[in-house]
Amino acid sequence: MQGKRKGKQTVKIDIPISIISTASIVGPKEGQGPLGTYYDMVIEDEMWGEKSWEKAESKMLKETFAKIVNKSGKSMDEINYLLAGDLLNQCIASNFAFRDAGIPIFGLYGACSTMAESASIGTMLINGGFADNVVCITSSHFCSAEKQFRFPLELGSQRPPTAQWTVVGSGGIMLSNQGIGPYITYVTTGKIIDMGIKDSNNMGAAMAPAAADTIVTHFKDTGLSPSDYDLIITGDLGSFGKELCEELVSKQGYDIKNNYADCGMMVYDSEKQDTHSGGSGCGCSAVTLAGYLYQEMKKGRYNNVLFVGTGALLSTTSAQQGESIPGIAHGIAIQNKFE
Amino acid sequence: MQKLFTNKEYVDYVEKKAPKSKMARNVIRAFAVGGLICVVGQFINNVLTAQGFGKDMAGNLTVLIMVFIGAFLTGINVYDDIGKFAGAGSIVPITGFANSIVSPAMEFKSEGYITGVGARMFFIAGPVLVYGISASVVVGILHYLIKF
Numbered sequence: 001m002q003g004k005r006k007g008k009q010t011v012k013i014d015i016p017i018s019i020i021s022t023a024s025i026v027g028p029k030e031g032q033g034p035l036g037t038y039y040d041m042v043i044e045d046e047m048w049g050e051k052s053w054e055k056a057e058s059k060m061l062k063e064t065f066a067k068i069v070n071k072s073g074k075s076m077d078e079i080n081y082l083l084a085g086d087l088l089n090q091c092i093a094s095n096f097a098f099r100d101a102g103i104p105i106f107g108l109y110g111a112c113s114t115m116a117e118s119a120s121i122g123t124m125l126i127n128g129g130f131a132d133n134v135v136c137i138t139s140s141h142f143c144s145a146e147k148q149f150r151f152p153l154e155l156g157s158q159r160p161p162t163a164q165w166t167v168v169g170s171g172g173i174m175l176s177n178q179g180i181g182p183y184i185t186y187v188t189t190g191k192i193i194d195m196g197i198k199d200s201n202n203m204g205a206a207m208a209p210a211a212a213d214t215i216v217t218h219f220k221d222t223g224l225s226p227s228d229y230d231l232i233i234t235g236d237l238g239s240f241g242k243e244l245c246e247e248l249v250s251k252q253g254y255d256i257k258n259n260y261a262d263c264g265m266m267v268y269d270s271e272k273q274d275t276h277s278g279g280s281g282c283g284c285s286a287v288t289l290a291g292y293l294y295q296e297m298k299k300g301r302y303n304n305v306l307f308v309g310t311g312a313l314l315s316t317t318s319a320q321q322g323e324s325i326p327g328i329a330h331g332i333a334i335q336n337k338f339e
Numbered sequence: 340m341q342k343l344f345t346n347k348e349y350v351d352y353v354e355k356k357a358p359k360s361k362m363a364r365n366v367i368r369a370f371a372v373g374g375l376i377c378v379v380g381q382f383i384n385n386v387l388t389a390q391g392f393g394k395d396m397a398g399n400l401t402v403l404i405m406v407f408i409g410a411f412l413t414g415i416n417v418y419d420d421i422g423k424f425a426g427a428g429s430i431v432p433i434t435g436f437a438n439s440i441v442s443p444a445m446e447f448k449s450e451g452y453i454t455g456v457g458a459r460m461f462f463i464a465g466p467v468l469v470y471g472i473s474a475s476v477v478v479g480i481l482h483y484l485i486k487f
Contacts, residue, residue: 052449152446154413155463156422156429156438158365161358196346197353205353240357251343277358324346 004127007221009214010188016338017126018179020074020133022290023067025060027142027168030279030287033268038291039169040067046143046168054092057141060170061086061097065137072133072174076103079174080131083118085109086139086282087166088148093139103135112207112236113190114138115171115286116309116330120187122175123332137172140281149200149316162202164238164280167267171286173294182297182305186333188218192313194326200319203312204241204264204277210327211237211310212248218306218331219254226256230302233293234329235285235310236264238277263288285309293334303336369428372421376432380405402433409434413441439463 004011024039031042041063048056061084069076082101084094085108098105110117118136125131145166146153175184193213197206211234219225226232237245242262249256263285264278289307296302313326344352383404387397409432412418418438422429429435443462447455461468 054449147446151463152442154416154419154438154442154445156413156418156420156425156435156442158360158423158426160360194346195344195349197350202353202357205357209349244353244356248343 006186007217009191009217010186010221011124011127012222013123013127013183013185013187015127015177016179016181016183017123018176018181018183019173019294019334020176020179021068021072022171022173022294023064023071024169024171024287024290025064025067026170026283026287029142029165029273030167030169030267033273035267035288035292038295039287040064040291043168046141053141053143053147054088055096057086057088057093057139057144057170058097060141060168061093061137061139064139064170064172065097065101065135068135068137068172068174072176074133074174074176076101079103079133079135081106081122081125081134083108083122083134083136084138084172085114085118087111087145093141093144094137110309110328110330111311111313112140112280112282112284113309113311113328113330114282115289116235116307116332117311119173119175119184119307119332120189120330123184123187126175126177132178133174133176135172135174137170138282138286139170140166140168140283142166142168142281145281159276160201161276162199162204162238162240163276164203164236164264164278165268165273165275166281167279167283167287169281169283169287171283171288171290173290181338182294182334182336183338184332185335185338186218186222186331188214188221188331188333190214190329190331192326192328194324196324198319198322198324200312200314200325202240203236203280203325204238205244206312206314206325207310207327207329208237208241208244209248211235211241211245211308211329212252214308214329214331215245215249215256215306216252216254218333222333226254226259229259229304229306229333231293231304232256232260232306232308233288234260234262234264234308236278236280237262237310238264238280239270240277241310266292297334297336300336305334307332307334365426368424369426371428372425373428373431376405376429376434379408380432405433406437409437410441413438414445418442436464436467439467
């Protein structure tokens with residue numbers, strides 16, 4: 001174990017574990033966004049022929065999973081574990097989507113960090129020799145999330161500038177110990193950080209300290225520096241959260257200005273699409289990883305990426321009781337070369 | 340991280356730095372749209388009065404019609420757009436009250452008519468009703484005791 005653990009929160013993956021296939025399905029608004037061409041499928045309306053938004057979200061997960069498996073060329077029997085989670089209470093989107101999958105599954109809740117969380121655990125499962133192929137998948141749906149966390153869609157209210165827009169989308173990856181990269185090389189697991197932000201319309205500020213902590217810890221644990229990466233990308237801090245994160249990281253002596261991006265800011269055109277601070281939700285980082293990042297890494301535009309999923313761990317009950325919002329961020333290093 | 344800031348310092352810093360809503364613009368929009376809704380109400384009221392309805396009856400009918408308009412615009416997915424533009428301007432008038440009841444009713448239809456529509460219909464307007472009615476009872480009792 002000594003060889004694998006680096007510092008307090010990071011493990012170095014010592015066998016080549018590849019992302020062998022990815023898939024993403026998004027809603028119409030995301031399809032019209034700047035990354036629209038990278039997704040496998042854009043659904044025409046948010047209900048997708050189902051009776052409820054929750055069912056539509058489940059269907060997205062199910063179909064995304066089918067696409068991942070299809071593209072990988074593996075059979076269902078070869079998949080050892082499914083790691084899945086979403087934003088809905090008791091993770092019903094994932095649990096209902098995989099009712100008939102017949103594959104051992106771990107249900108995860110990491111709020112919007114679920115993509116990075118599931119990929120972290122999946123990588124470690126394979127590195128530990130407990131699995132050959134693992135599918136990590138997650139989803140979010142604007143309508144079901146609004147319904148659960150905020151107000152009815154048709155209620156005439158205004159959103160403050162720091163508010164974010166939950167992505168309608170499902171994205172996932174298959175990890176395997178046989179493959180030609182990109183490889184997951186480091187896993188930095190975040191700890192919960194709560195700096196006392198209570199405004200659920202300002203989740204970027206609630207999550208930024210956690211993201212900054214994970215990024216800085218990753219550098220400290222591994223001895224790497226920001227310049228070792230072409231891209232450091234956080235999940236869904238939005239424009240304001242990104243600004244805060246950048247500042248918090250630089251206060252600790254690391255300059256990430258030149259190669260830092262945020263999925264929440266890429267998934268929509270916030271001016272044209274009126275999404276205020278940007279995108280959010282589990283789907284936000286998941287579809288960006290499965291679509292844009294994976295394809296651009298395959299093309300060689302990026303070779304070393306630090307992908308940091310960020311989550312705001314609030315519930316409607318905690319918010320009503322006046323609790324602050326704990327944040328979490330999980331980092332994985334994805335590299336085209338395995339050393 | 341904790342060493343960099345205390346929670347209070349961070350919250351204050353975020354508050355200071357967060358992009359703010361455009362107050363002047365929002366106030367003007369709220370004033371204009373809220374005023375417009377009231378003008379429509381007044382127009383309906385005048386028409387009804389001209390039709391020979393008494394003052395009380397015309398008032399009640401106006402409320403009825405305005406609530407219907409609010410509910411109808413919610414049902415055809417328009418009221419939320421008005422609300423996004425006007426903010427308090429479309430929340431405060433009685434049309435906003437209709438919107439706050441119809442929108443959850445639509446939203447929770449997938450949970451059925453009893454536990455969904457029926458139970459959730461008042462989850463936004465409920466507090467307004469509870470405290471509005473309670474206040475009117477208190478004022479009524481006071482009025483009875485102190486004949487002013």
